[in-house]
Amino acid sequence: MRMAVAGGTGMVGRHVVALAREAGHEVVVISRADGVDLTTGAGLDEALTGVDAVIDVTNIETLxxxxxxxxxxxxxxxxLAAEERSHVRHHVVLSIVGVDRVDSGYYAGKRRQEELALAGPVPATVLRATQFHEFAAQMLGRVPGPVKxxxxxxxxxxxxxxxxxxxVRLAEGPAQGRATDLAGPEVLKMPAMVRRLVPGRLVLTVPAGRAMSGGGLLPVGDFRRGEVTFDEWLAAR
Structure with missing residues (x-):
């Protein structure tokens, strides 16, 4: 297949690009660095020529x-408009477990993304996943100083x-609408994860709201279970 990865230079996007290529797919990276601007559409029609499926992992850091x-x-x-013009057959979106139960500004944007994709002109699949192991390291970078x-x-x-x-697996198949959620193998608190990243450093816990701290970010019902634990990821890192 010919796949396009929107946000293919980001943390998740780089993994998607590498794994899709390993699986034998031809991959087009959609990013400003590759001459494509998703806010204006510049370069997008050319990038989507002959593309069968698009995986959207674009992101913005904002509250x-x-x-x-x-x-x-x-x-x-x-x-979606460019995909319709290019006859793309499948639009795959990465979203977040609990996006409909946690009322944050960022999650409101993700909910809107889901709504547009599922109601759009191109058959779509939305995969909700839990926070990444890498999120703990990203959080460290946002808090300068010795106390986290x-x-x-x-x-x-x-x-x-x-x-x-x-x-990539979902993009290879037909559109599913809402796919089964994906979550990791163990329930952890974010402060505990950060402490494992920086042992010996002072890590202070602050409230995160009832939904985030009370299980609103956990999958409900059936979900696909990842295999890599946080400690295994940490050891490999």
């Missing part, structure tokens, strides 16, 4: 509801590489 909704609505509408302040999030973290593999 602003307005910015998140604007970004995901603009990029999704632009991408971490929200009391309760999650079932999963390796980004396993999420990428599932996205």
């Amino acid at each position: 602003s509801r307005r910015k998140a909704i604007d970004f995901f609505e603009t990029t999704t509408r632009t991408l 302040v971490v929200p009391a999030m309760l999650s079932r973290p999963v390796a980004a590489s396993e999420v990428a593999a599932e996205l």
Whole structure:
């Protein structure tokens, strides 16, 4: 197949690109670095020529509801319109477990992305995954200084590489609408994960809201279970 990966230079996107190529697919990377702008559509029609499936792992780092909704609505509408013109057969989106139970600004943007994809002109699949193991390391980078302040999030973290593999597997098949959620093998608190990353450092826990700290980010019902534990990921890292 010929697959396009929107956001293919990001953390998850790099895994998706590598795994899709390992599986024998021809891969097109959609990013500004590759001459494609999803906010304006510049270069997008050319990038999607002959593409069978698009995997959307685009992202924005913001806590602003307005910015998140604007970004995901603009990029999704632009991408879907170009896919329809190019006769793309399958649109795959990465979303988040609990996005409909946690009312944060960023999650509002992801909910809008899901709505547009599932109601759009191209058959779509939405995969909701839990937070990545890598999220703990990203959180460290956002908090300068020797003392780390971490929200009391309760999650079932999963390796980004396993999420990428599932996205490629889904893209290879027909559209499913909402796919089965993907979550990691164990329930962990984010402060505990950060402490394992920086042993001996002072890590302070701050409230994260009832939904995030009380299980709102955990899968409900059936879900696909990742195999890589946080300690295994940490050892490999």
